[in-house]
Amino acid sequence: MISVDFDFNKILLKLDKITGATAAAVRPAAQAGAQVFYDEARVRCPVSDSAHFFYGKNSKKTGVRYFFQPGNLRDSIYQFYNTRDQRPGTASYSISWNHQKAPYGYMVEYGTSRAPANPFLRPAYDAARGLAVQRVNEVLQASLKRKDA
Numbered sequence: 069m070i071s072v073d074f075d076f077n078k079i080l081l082k083l084d085k086i087t088g089a090t091a092a093a094v095r096p097a098a099q100a101g102a103q104v105f106y107d108e109a110r111v112r113c114p115v116s117d118s119a120h121f122f123y124g125k126n127s128k129k130t131g132v133r134y135f136f137q138p139g140n141l142r143d144s145i146y147q148f149y150n151t152r153d154q155r156p157g158t159a160s161y162s163i164s165w166n167h168q169k170a171p172y173g174y175m176v177e178y179g180t181s182r183a184p185a186n187p188f189l190r191p192a193y194d195a196a197r198g199l200a201v202q203r204v205n206e207v208l209q210a211s212l213k214r215k216d217a
Contacts, residue, residue: 093211095149095159100207101200102161106147108196109163112188113142114176122172134171141176144169163189 115138122134144166153160165173179185 091157093208094157097204097207097211098159098161099149101204102147102163104196104200104203105192106145106163108192109189110142110145112192112195113145114186114188115139115142136170136172141165141170141173144173 117138119135119137122136145163146166147161147163150160150162167173175183176186177189178187
């Protein structure tokens with residue numbers, strides 16, 4: 069009869085290191101990917117040549133109209149760490165425009181009955197998806213290398 073004993077403690081310690089390094093790098097890696105989408109959305113966001121007015125839903129009744137400078141929608145784009153959809157080992161960032169600063173953003177992105185859509189968020193996502201995945205992987209791998217050393 070042959071008996072073989074293996075000591076898996078070193079392997080388990082190595083796996084614990086990898087797990088810890090990956091868990092610590094999840095949020096920075098997600099932010100690196102989100103930054104790619106954020107930058108692409110700002111580049112693709114349409115900017116008018118001149119200032120414009122936006123008439124709110126009740127502007128006929130109230131006479132209120134809002135004045136916006138060129139680039140207002142682009143400058144209102146932001147990213148934030150989304151805590152609503154978090155599970156252990158995940159990190160979620162959202163990219164959108166500030167609806168208070170640019171209430172007409174929805175109409176630009178999706179169009180209206182009188183104006184065609186001029187989408188920029190979805191095309192930004194489609195264009196930057198590969199680079200974002202690459203950045204996430206780079207951050208995760210760099211974190212693992214630091215823990216290895």
